[in-house]
Amino acid sequence: MRFYSNSYKIAGRNISFATILWFTLTIIALIVQFFKGMPGSINNYLIFKGVFFHSINQTNLYAAYPAAYGDVNHYGPVFGLLIAPFALLPNMPGCFLWGIANAAVLFYAVNKLPVSTKNKHIILLIGVVEMMTAMHSVQYNPMLTGFIILSYTLVHDKKEIWATLFIVLGILTKIYGIAGLAFFLFSENKVKFILYLIFWIAILFVLPMAISSPTFVIQSYKDWYFSLAEKNELNNESVMQGMSAMRIIKKLFGFTLIKEVYIIAAGAIFYLLALLRFKHHKNINFQLYYLAFLLIGVVIFSSSAEAPTFVIAMMGVGIWFVTDNNKEKWKIALIIFALILTTFSSTDVFPNVVKVNYIRPYGLKALPCLLIWLTIAFQLLFNKFGTVVQQKYA
Numbered sequence: 054m055r056f057y058s059n060s061y062k063i064a065g066r067n068i069s070f071a072t073i074l075w076f077t078l079t080i081i082a083l084i085v086q087f088f089k090g091m092p093g094s095i096n097n098y099l100i101f102k103g104v105f106f107h108s109i110n111q112t113n114l115y116a117a118y119p120a121a122y123g124d125v126n127h128y129g130p131v132f133g134l135l136i137a138p139f140a141l142l143p144n145m146p147g148c149f150l151w152g153i154a155n156a157a158v159l160f161y162a163v164n165k166l167p168v169s170t171k172n173k174h175i176i177l178l179i180g181v182v183e184m185m186t187a188m189h190s191v192q193y194n195p196m197l198t199g200f201i202i203l204s205y206t207l208v209h210d211k212k213e214i215w216a217t218l219f220i221v222l223g224i225l226t227k228i229y230g231i232a233g234l235a236f237f238l239f240s241e242n243k244v245k246f247i248l249y250l251i252f253w254i255a256i257l258f259v260l261p262m263a264i265s266s267p268t269f270v271i272q273s274y275k276d277w278y279f280s281l282a283e284k285n286e287l288n289n290e291s292v293m294q295g296m297s298a299m300r301i302i303k304k305l306f307g308f309t310l311i312k313e314v315y316i317i318a319a320g321a322i323f324y325l326l327a328l329l330r331f332k333h334h335k336n337i338n339f340q341l342y343y344l345a346f347l348l349i350g351v352v353i354f355s356s357s358a359e360a361p362t363f364v365i366a367m368m369g370v371g372i373w374f375v376t377d378n379n380k381e382k383w384k385i386a387l388i389i390f391a392l393i394l395t396t397f398s399s400t401d402v403f404p405n406v407v408k409v410n411y412i413r414p415y416g417l418k419a420l421p422c423l424l425i426w427l428t429i430a431f432q433l434l435f436n437k438f439g440t441v442v443q444q445k446y447a
Contacts, residue, residue: 300416
């Protein structure tokens, strides 16, 4: 039996190695962050917490509050409700439970995927270090990744009412959640999907008004738009963000005159072309490939992509790897390349001089993910998926 399939009896229950590692590394990352010196070491959490209290006080969600935390909020008004249970606690327990909740949501989502238990463990192990990186920044990205995956698995299980909840929740907190809309084409209840989508948009738009006011929420959405537009401009000047396909193409390959919007548009064309293979929409492998395609794409085509964001992309890489039944040597090499350059380039394994002079300026963290994204694009367009609609997994 391979190590990732091993299980250990804890409190009378058999717990897999992947599960133990997943939550152990989460806890270690959070504890290390606390020891770096609070409150500065949990700055992102303080920003998140601020969304709740600024909503209650009806003060601008996107203004700078240097006395409370560095940087500014870039998440939607609904985020104030999502963070509320944690924001009401003192900083340390609130932040700790926030981190555990992020890891737990993503863990749960992976375990709902229609793949074998062994493959679920492999996906977790491929993404575990990136999840730990996100936890060092007490980020929201693991939970968001879980929402996107759940929006697919719930469509797969014909539970459109809950699938659309996670889609809308993802969109109204962080724009990346928009990827879930693609799963509409995989739904067998498209009318219900649309109606539930409208229902949840209305509910989640109105709900933050319960802790603020209608005027404040409407103004906050306007402010959010301008906040994101401003952030997009700043990302182009930051080496810590914008680690994307656009930076690779422009700075690594020297195509400096190409506008980023054209690169994004080219990526969008591949998404649309793949979806034109209508006869494969019910095929489980096609759906999983497309899920992986989306998870990688929302990161590598984002001007906001930074190290803690790549947990989203690497979960996509893991899903692609376990779905691809033909494990050719070059595909194994791609996974190893992704683990080395994408995952470990954010850790102390890479010397700081390499990160500063090469990884960040050229966006090299995104390079393996871009190569895998292109591989999936080819497979979605040309693979013969057969007629298998459902599969049984052990």
